[in-house]
Amino acid sequence: EADIYQTPRYLVIGTGKKITLECSQTMGHDKMYWYQQDPGMELHLIHYSYGVNSTEKGDLSSESTVSRIRTEHFPLTLESARPSHTSQYLCASSRHHRTSGALNEQFFGPGTRLTVL
Amino acid sequence: GNSVTQMEGPVTLSEEAFLTINCTYTATGYPSLFWYVQYPGEGLQLLLKATKADDKGSNKGFEATYRKETTSFHLEKGSVQVSDSAVYFCALQGGSEKLVFGKGMKLTVNP
Numbered sequence: 362e363a364d365i366y367q368t369p370r371y372l373v374i375g376t377g378k379k380i381t382l383e384c385s386q387t388m389g390h391d392k393m394y395w396y397q398q399d400p401g402m403e404l405h406l407i408h409y410s411y412g413v414n415s416t417e418k419g420d421l422s423s424e425s426t427v428s429r430i431r432t433e434h435f436p437l438t439l440e441s442a443r444p445s446h447t448s449q450y451l452c453a454s455s456r457h458h459r460t461s462g463a464l465n466e467q468f469f470g471p472g473t474r475l476t477v478l
Numbered sequence: 479g480n481s482v483t484q485m486e487g488p489v490t491l492s493e494e495a496f497l498t499i500n501c502t503y504t505a506t507g508y509p510s511l512f513w514y515v516q517y518p519g520e521g522l523q524l525l526l527k528a529t530k531a532d533d534k535g536s537n538k539g540f541e542a543t544y545r546k547e548t549t550s551f552h553l554e555k556g557s558v559q560v561s562d563s564a565v566y567f568c569a570l571q572g573g574s575e576k577l578v579f580g581k582g583m584k585l586t587v588n589p
Binding site: 367392394401402403404406409419420451453455465466467468469470471472 | 514516519520521522523524565567571575576577579581582584
C-alpha cells in the first residue's frame, strides 16, 4: 500500500497569499513528482525530482517552485496565489532504479484541491 | 514525442454492462503501459500494467493487452459495478521514466 501524504486536502485562500502544499512519502523513493489536474481532468507534470537537491521543471510551465532537502519531503510553494492557480495538485513518487522486469510504478497522494478567490 | 490518445467520455453504463475504453499510443522504443483509476475525491491508483508486447495486465476484473502491432492498450471489463464509477487514465512510460497520460475518461455506472 502506498504511503504518500499530502496536506492540506483542501485550501481556500485569497489572492496574493503565499502558500505551501506539503507532500511526504515513507517509502524511501528517490523520485518525486507534482502534477496539476485541471477541471477537465487532464494531468500535467509541473515539477519532478530525482533525489535530494535535484529539481526540474515539468512539461507544463508553472509559477510554483519546489524544493527537495530531504528524500521524503517535496513541498510546492506559490509565492503569490492567483485565481488562475485554482486546481487540484497531485504528488507522486517512485523508485529510481529500473530493474529487470520491474516497473517504476508511480504512487500518488490523495491530492490538494486549491481554490484561490 | 510520446503521446497517449484515449477515448473521451463521459460514459454512463448500467450495472453489469460490458466496458471498453480505447487507448492508443505513439512512442519510440518499447514503452511500458498503464491504466490508472481515480475515484471521486482521491488521487490516482494503479489499476494494471504491461511491460512488453502481448503482455496482459489484469486486476479487479479489468484487463488490457499490450498490442504493439496496433499500438493499443484497450481496457475491458465484462460486467461493471456501481463501485467502478471513476475516472480512468491510460499512460505510458518511456525511457525518461516520466509518465505520459491520456486525458482521462469519466465512467458512471448506474444501478
